[in-house]
Amino acid sequence: MADTPQPEADENWWRGAVIYQVYPRSFADSNGDGTGDLAGVRSRLPYLAELGVNALWFNPWYPSPMADGGYDVADYRDIDPVFGTLAEAEKLVSEALALGIRTIIDIVPNHVSAAHPWFREALAAGPGSAARERFWFRPGRGEDGELPPNNWPSQFGGPAWTRTTDPDGTPGDWFLNLFDSEQPDLNWNHPDVRAEHEDVLRFWFDRGAGGVRIDSAALVTKDPALPDLSEDPAAPHPYVDRDDLHEIYRGWRRIADSYDHRRILVGEVWMPDAERFARYLRPDEMHTAFNFDFLACPWEPARLRTSIDTTLAAHEPVGAPATWVLCNHDVTRTVTRYGRTDTGFDFATKAFGTPTDLELGTRRARAAALLTLALPGSVYLYQGEELGLPEVEDIPTDKLQDPMYLRSGGADPGRDGCRVPLPWAGDTAPFGFGPAGGAEPWLPQPADWAGRTAEIQSADPASMLSLYRAALRLRAAEPGLGDGPMTWLDSAPGVLAFRRTDRFVCVVNLDETPADLPPHTELLLTSGPLADDGRIPADTAVWLRV
Known part of the structure; x- marks a missing residue:
């Protein structure tokens, strides 16, 4: 092998x-x-x-x-x-x-493409064929089979069933698709x-x-x-x-x-x-x-601590490490989400026109980066998070491609806003994403991303990219970070403080009142400047040698 x-x-x-x-x-x-x-x-x-x-x-x-x-x-x-x-x-x-x-x-x-050879074979073979047994083909309900076989909903809206057309042009059986109609579900009993x-x-x-x-x-x-899906939650x-x-x-x-x-x-x-x-x-x-509970958790100290404790408690009996993630290709980018009144995430509440304070969101995202990188276990970092990219919420609607937007009739903004191509260098689009003179990126980039390119941030010691680079260097060099135990420390209300090793402490202030630094021998890294009196301002995290 x-x-x-x-x-x-x-x-x-x-x-x-x-x-x-x-x-x-x-x-x-x-x-x-x-x-x-x-x-x-x-x-x-x-x-x-x-x-x-x-x-x-x-x-x-x-x-x-x-x-x-x-x-x-x-x-x-x-x-x-x-x-x-x-x-x-x-x-x-x-x-x-x-x-x-x-x-x-x-x-x-869960599914393949409708263009997969198996599904093409199943469509061509017709009702009752062996090829269709790899999927979930069923006759419809109703007098002429005009209703879906059950009441299951698609994750993208509407019923989770699509009706086929028989070779003679008449409506045929239905097939299951929990996602898009171009994604037929596989039958795992086969x-x-x-x-x-x-x-x-x-x-x-x-x-x-x-x-x-x-x-x-x-x-x-x-x-x-x-x-059918039952209304009984039990x-x-x-x-x-x-x-x-x-x-x-x-x-x-x-x-x-x-x-x-x-x-x-x-x-x-x-x-x-x-x-x-x-x-x-x-x-x-x-x-x-x-760890989706942590990803969707609001920027609130009690909720975050509960999420962390619940996560670690769930993993402890099976000896598995926890994972931590702030954003991915499906959810609103962190600096945008944390700049809103509701700092959690729920697909059901995503909407156009939500007010956002990007300065506040960026400050919180920087603190959240140090929080997650100090927690026990592994961390997932979605591309562009290290650049502090915001959600792009003004993509022209004729450019949107996500089926969540298309199947909702335009009510759901979809996920394209967190999938906009990265800005690498230069003053104008495509910002080094592609070669000069090439085609426009598949989703348009905002003009103000000129100040967020990797090139610009590499030269700025105060940038989000520099913060991530410094944090990852320290994380790799610090014995006991990553997998291992953690201990909560006594702290003021609104402050999360924990020890990872005998010599390392992370403190995050989520309160409006500046917080005192605990006794320490070295200030290793801060997500933002400390107050003039040396205390930790709101929405700021610090790593300490103790």
């Missing part, structure tokens, strides 16, 4: 890693077609190494019609031509490893579906991938009876967090563990029940899972 060498012998790297999320379409465009690509990422590997990250997580880079930003996968064993080639992906993995940076790829097990995904895991692990991130990991299996859910999921992920873990150098499984698990969440992290299942 092929087993690409990993950068160092530490098999527990994942327990305290800083993992940088790359949204390939928006990272760097090497050929001037307006879309980011793998050659662009390769050209920026020195930047990522200087930033100090341990791994890269790539959103889907597979061939796809891009009905949902690549999460509609047509072929799991190749690269979409807009991003490059399979050979280029292999080079990227290898070159990143040479810099000590591992690669985590996205696996999307042996072909299980075998295919296990083979895909081996395909990428053999090419050096250090792990996989599992999209919508708690939605994959369905009750075969496809019952009733078993027909497709969320079903017990039969765990057998699937145990099989994946056995594959990951069969490699000499550790490969990891990272779950996207939205789960309010901490005990059930922890089941996915048992020693024979996933290594880690995303």
Whole structure:
């Protein structure tokens, strides 16, 4: 079995890693077609190494019609031509490893693209065929089958069913799609579906991938009876967090563990029940899972402390490290969210025209960066967070592409605002995202991003980029940061203070009243200037040697 060498012998790297999320379409465009690509990422590997990250997580880079930003996968064993080639992906993995940076790829097990060969075969084969058994095809309800087979909703709005048209032009069966109509759900009771995904895991692990991130990991299996959703909250859910999921992920873990150098499984698990969440992290299942409770938590001291305590308590019984993330490709960027009256995040409340104080949001985002990087476990950093990029909320509506916007009839702003291509250098768009004279970026960049480029911030010791670089250097050098214990310290109301080692303390002041610095021997790093009297101002974090 092929087993690409990993950068160092530490098999527990994942327990305290800083993992940088790359949204390939928006990272760097090497050929001037307006879309980011793998050659662009390769050209920026020195930047990522200087930033100090341990791994890269790539959103889907597979061939796809891009009905949902690549999460509609047509072929799991190749690269979409807009991003490059399979050979280029292999080079990227290898070159990143040479810099000590591992690669985590996205696996999307719940559904495939309507352009996937299996689904095309299923449509062509017709009702009752064996090819359709890999999906969820069902006749409709109503006198002429005109109603969906059940009342399940799509995550993107409307029913979770799409009706087919038979070869003679008459309406046919319906197929299940919990997301977009171009994303038919797979039937995980079918042996072909299980075998295919296990083979895909081996395909990428053999090419050096250090792990996989599992999209919508708690939605994959369905009750075969496809019952209506019940209004009784105590009733078993027909497709969320079903017990039969765990057998699937145990099989994946056995594959990951069969490699000499550790490969990891990272779950996207939205789960309010901490005990059930922890089941996915048992020693024979996933290594880690995303922490959405912390991501959505408001900038409030009591709520943040509760989220941290709940997270650590959920992970402790199974011995898994916690993960911390402030933003990703689906949620409002941190500096924007923290500059609002409601600093939490909820898809249901996202709306156009929400007032924002970006100066306040940036100050809080800087403090939040030091908070998350000091907590026990691993940290995910979404591209552009290190530049303090805000959500872009004035994209012309004719440029918006997200199905959340399109399927809502324009009521939901969608997720394009956090996916705008990165500004690297220069005074005008595309700000070094692509070569001069190339096509316009696939989403327009704001003109005022000229002051937020990586080039400008690299030369400014007070910039967000400089703060992240300094914090990551200290985190890597400080024994006991990353994975390990933490202890809360007595502090004033509105202040979070905790010790990570005998010599390291983090203090975050979320109160309007300046806070006293605890006794210390060295001020290692601050998210912003201290007050004239040496105290910690509002919305400021400090790292101390004690």
